[in-house]
Amino acid sequence: MANFIGLIRNENMKIYRRIGSIIMLLLLVGGIILMGVIEKTTTEKANDANWKQAVTKEIKEDKKTLNEKLPDDIKKHVKRNIAINEYRLEHNIKPIQSDSLWGFVDNTSDLVSVISIFTIIIAGGILASEFSWGTIKLLLIRPVSRTMVLFSKYIATLLYAVFMLVVLFAVSWILGGILFGFEGVSAPYLAYTDGKVVEQNMVLHIMSTYGLNCISLIMMVTFAFMMSTVFRNSSLAIGISIFLTMGSSIAIQILHKYDWVKYVLFANTDLTQYTTGTPLVEGMTLGFSLTVLAVYFIIFVALSLVVFNKRDVAA
Amino acid sequence: MSQTPIVQIQNLKKKIGNKTIIHGLTFDIYKGEVFGFLGPNGAGKTTTIRMMVGLMGITEGKVLIKGNDISKNFxxxxxxxxAIVENPEMYKFLSGYKNLIHYSRMVKGVTKERIKEVVKLVGLEDAIHNKVKTYSLGMRQRLGIAQALLHSPSVLILDEPTNGLDPAGIREIRHYLRKLAQEEGLAVIVSSHLLAEMELMCDRIGILQNGQLIGVQNITEFVSGEEQKTVRFHVEPVEKAQRIFAAKLNDGVITTGEDYIDVLMEKEAIPDIVIDLVEEGIKIYGISEMTKTLEEKFLEVTGGKQVG
Incomplete structure (x- = not known):
């Protein structure tokens, strides 16, 4: 076990001692700062005193739209809005504006997709680079099994993602506080589940947003890792993985009329479809999606392991 | 030389697709010797070394290191x-020291003191904390040797260790490898196409061609293995001397140059022929034994194929 920790430390050293990884970290921090500056300079300060009026007006408008002919999932969404807004009036809880601490942290959670891409870049290169540098020959002539070498690289890649998420949260929180004040720290998040409004801890809400986004992250990073292992070409692995991540939602939208699309990985990476909207294909359940995800995950990992263990190293 | 071999290669074969690359090699390597792998490009030197260190799968046969099968008990x-397989490729963005730390974490029981010791051994103390990208090829080669020695192995395998080194560097490495073999009792396996180097560095060499082991020989036997030697006589006049040689040696092969005659003969016959030459009034300016260099011998064995 001490040996395995050593391997992970090695991989970490190789990740963080390279300029590329540091640049990606700086880009993330830069992105957060940019979002903060735009938010601060472009949005007008919401009229705090009159928020009750604004919410009442919103409820009226929403109720009007409910009478129109609309698809089911939109109606559901509107109903949810009404319920939450009524709860706000009842319990005197201000809505979370985008120019508040938590509003900002919530907004920057979109950057998890950027972290996905950065982690894909790490995953695509972490093994392929050893081949292109030629260092794989010195790496594999140690009393360590190839499985362990591969495993340590995979763990180190995921640790990089975790590190980036922590940076995202911490920088967003601190910057949000500096720009918009820390007074809204205790504001709760209002969740709407099974027709009821529930107060939730904001940190928990952000964590679950990150977590749901991370499902796609983990799957695509594992995919990139597999591509990198099988083809030993980092550009190919990174390119295809990013292309699929970007293009998948469009492709799924086009194909969602077909029943078989539910077996496609990307139809299952967005688990919010079970809590907010309706599932992509009729009859899909959370359990189904988790099973599909697990099957893909096992295939990716198994393929990486088998190919890497069998391969003749002739780099 | 100890009697039990440290490395045993038994009928080692490698097939890629339908093509057989290595056709069954068998040889042993002992403690304290420097063993040279010699062969033209594409002969299978690197493939053999890769199989020996487990980078490539073995189609048939066995590689035993201290009795442990490399494919079963890796x-x-x-x-x-x-080992260094091919060029000593290190992580260029790390310092030499970090590179060694990296490899030390992959084995058990390498202390900071051991790292220091190895660095001193290869003479990299001054540059060890610089990034490897600033290193010269010779320094990289030395760092490569340092990482190979880190865990005090009993077998050192170096693929083309003198590649890209200047003459001083080559001499240093040669001296160093000999020292490791003699004083530390390591079995050192080197491959090189620099034949003259092999001659100075190795105790035994195995000649590989087209995936087959043509022969394993002691270096001294290999170079001067024959009874008869070519002896060069610088004489004047050449024509007259030639006639005397022809009369005296019935089976000697004689070739003449401008001011010399090369004769293939036994060493014992030299004094007699000198007396004959002197009596006939031929002036002798010099007599020298022409030892075949490893290179000539190598070309002879491998059928004059280009070595490179």
């Missing part, structure tokens, strides 16, 4: 080996 077998 961890135990490889822990006795230190």
């Amino acid at each position: 961890k135990e077998a490889i822990s006795h080996i230190g």
Whole structure:
């Protein structure tokens, strides 16, 4: 076990001692700062005193739209809005504006997709680079099994993602506080589940947003890792993985009329479809999606392991 | 030289697709010797070395390191080996020291003191904390040797260790490898196409061609293995001397140059022929034994194929 920790430390050293990884970290921090500056300079300060009026007006408008002919999932969404807004009036809880601490942290959670891409870049290169540098020959002539070498690289890649998420949260929180004040720290998040409004801890809400986004992250990073292992070409692995991540939602939208699309990985990476909207294909359940995800995950990992263990190293 | 071999290669074969690359090699390597792998490009030197360190799968046969099968008991077998396969490629963005730390974490029981010791051994104390990208090829080669020696292996395998080094560097490495073999009792396996180097560095060499082992010989036997030697006589006049040689030696092959005659003959016959030459009034300016260099011998054995 001490040996395995050593391997992970090695991989970490190789990740963080390279300029590329540091640049990606700086880009993330830069992105957060940019979002903060735009938010601060472009949005007008919401009229705090009159928020009750604004919410009442919103409820009226929403109720009007409910009478129109609309698809089911939109109606559901509107109903949810009404319920939450009524709860706000009842319990005197201000809505979370985008120019508040938590509003900002919530907004920057979109950057998890950027972290996905950065982690894909790490995953695509972490093994392929050893081949292109030629260092794989010195790496594999140690009393360590190839499985362990591969495993340590995979763990180190995921640790990089975790590190980036922590940076995202911490920088967003601190910057949000500096720009918009820390007074809204205790504001709760209002969740709407099974027709009821529930107060939730904001940190928990952000964590679950990150977590749901991370499902796609983990799957695509594992995919990139597999591509990198099988083809030993980092550009190919990174390119295809990013292309699929970007293009998948469009492709799924086009194909969602077909029943078989539910077996496609990307139809299952967005688990919010079970809590907010309706599932992509009729009859899909959370359990189904988790099973599909697990099957893909096992295939990716198994393929990486088998190919890497069998391969003749002739780099 | 100890009697039990440290490395045993038994009928080692490698097939890629339908093509057989290595056709069954069998040889042993002993403690304290420097063994040279010699062969033209594409002969299978690197493939053999790769199979020996477990980078390539073995189609048939066995590689035993201290009795451990490299493909069945990889961890135990490889822990006795230190190696550089092809060029000493290190992590360029790390310092030399970080590179060594990296490899030290992959084996058990390498202390900071051991790292220091190895760095001193290869003479990199001054540059060890610089990034490897600033290193010269010779320094990289030395760092490569340092990482191979880190875990005090019993077998050191170096693929083309003198590649790209200047003459001083080559001499240093040669001296160093000999010292490791003699004083530390390591079995050192080197491959090189620099034949003159092999001659100075190795105790035994195995000649590989087209995936077959043509022969394993002691270096001294290999170069001067024959009874008859070519002896060069610088004489004047050449024509007259030639006639005397022809009369005296019935089976000697004689070739003449501008001011010399080369004769293939036994060493014992030299004094007699000198007396004859002197009596006939031929002036002798010099007599020298022409030892075949390894290169000539090598070309002879491999059928004059280009070595490179």
